[in-house]
Amino acid sequence: MAKEKIPGVSRELLEKCVRCGSCRTVCPVFNVTREEPSVARGKIFLANMINQGVVELDREAAHFFNLCTTCLRCAEICPVMVDYEKIIIPARSLAVEKFGLSPEKKAAVKLFSHRKLLETATKLSAPFTKLLPKSSQSSQNRLLPFKIPKLGKVLIPEPKAKPFNDRDKWFKADKEKGKVVFFTGCMFNNFYTQTAENVVKVLNALGYSVFVPKEQGCCGAPALFSGDLKTFERLKEENxxxxxxxxxDFDFAVTACATCGHVLKSFYKSFPYSVKELIEVLFENIDKIKGWKYPQPIKVTWHHPCHIVRGQKIPRNYPIDVLKALQNVKFISMEEADNCCGMGGSFKLSYPEISRKIQLKKAKNIEATAADAVSTECPGCVMNIAEGLERVSSKVKALHIADLLVECEK
Incomplete structure (x- = not known):
């Protein structure tokens, strides 16, 4: 048997895992499947066996490497701090080189990695999508008019005929204290354009003038986390x-998407500007936010996106302190607030039934808070959580934090 190795993954890194099983206690996928290869310990053992030439990277092994939301709960709890992301992405890369992308991942990567193609697709589909009923949980999403077997209600983001970054744009603050450049990402550019506008309005209210470059594209996350590193490198170079x-001379680049922020900070080495997630900017300006008042009393809980608390290691108190600072807003804590919602990018496309079980657990935890709304800072999480809330017939709204803040009297 020819010996193949996962590129860039050393024996030292793989054997750092002591197989204690701590990851089994937190892995959302293992919690559903109860299969050892579903958890980080099993994947690391499999990667080590491949690198030693004991087993081949066959299609079954490739399946298990993909059976992961990359939520990084395993890396967070690991007592010896194994850098799991440095194993799983190269392992998927080798699988892609050998077998190619699965059909659903190939379609997603192709669509999101070609800006003009995505803009054309959203422009053509926008009139038809408007015919679908709006989600009662999230106004920028639409519901399919029928249920899917084994899944139930299915929610899709509403494509927009005109992208948010249709031209280079300046949004000037009345009392400017700084200038920032907004890395919007493809979801805000082509689907959640209202939230993108609200991000800008919030930044303007804090005193930041905002510039949006037209030619920016997808950060490359769909390609990166699928293992298509060639496409990711192309997108990175273009951006x-x-x-x-x-x-x-901008003060910093800002993003309001957890995954974009994680990719820019962790995989875009020497990016021309320092990068801040919106929640970091909000926390830095919390004294000003204390004067903001929501129009009526509202109870709000918070979902921690995986790529904010673990990918970027932003402290969990930041969003909570911001919500507590707002007048007329009562923060309600949620059980397992930092657990994955089940989206995991294209994971939801590849493993919809497993994703649904993770999603419903999150939706039930949100429902148990008796909050009026759940807020977060990730467009994918907003969409997936809203779908889960639809599936449990909840009345709780799912809101990006910018959509909540823009309603405040300032």
Whole structure:
């Protein structure tokens, strides 16, 4: 048998895992499947066997490497701090080189990695999607008019005929204290354009003038986390070029998508600007936010996106302190607030039934808070949580934090 190795993954890294099983206690996928290869310990053992030439990377092994939401709960709880992300992404990369992407991942990567193709697709589909009923939990999403067997209600983001970054745009603050450049990401550009506008309004209210470059594209997360590293590197270089050629001296780049923020900070080395997640900017300006008042009393709980608390390691108190600072807002804590919602990017497409079980657990935890709304800072989480709330017939709204803050009297 020819010996193949997972690129960039050393024996030292793999054997750092002491197989204690701590990851089994927190892995959302293992909690559903109860199969050892579903958890980080099993995947690391499998990767080690491949690198030693004991087993081949066959299609079954590739399946188990993909059976992961990359929520990083395993890395967070690991007592010896195994860097799981440095194993799972190269393992998927080798699988892609050998077998190619699965049909659903291939379609997603192709769509999101070609800006013009995505803009054309959203423009053509927008009129038809408007015919679908709006989600009662999230106004920028639509419901399919029928239930899918084994899944139930299915929610899709509403495509927009005109992208948010249809041209280079400046949004000037009345009392400017700084200038920032907004890395919007493909979900805000093509689906959640109202939330993108609300992000800008919130930043303007804090005193930041905001510039949105037209030529920016997808951060590359769909390709990166699927193991298509060639496509990811292309997208990274394209974005590097756009931001490097900007003439203004911006204070920092801001993103309001947890995954975009994680990718920019962890995988875009030497990015032209320092990167801040919106919640970091909000926390830094909490004294000003204390003067903001929601129009009527509202109870709000918070879902911690995986790529904020673990990917970017942003402290969990940041969003909670911001919500507590708002007048007329009562923060309600939630059980397992930092557990994965089940989205996991294309994981939801590849393993919809497993994703649904993780999603429903999150939805039930939200429902148990008796909050009026659940807020978060990830468009994927908003969409997936809203779908879960639809499936349990909840009245709780799912809101990006910018959509909540924009309603406040300032």
């Amino acid at each position: 590097f070029k756009v931001f490097k050629e900007l003439k203004e």
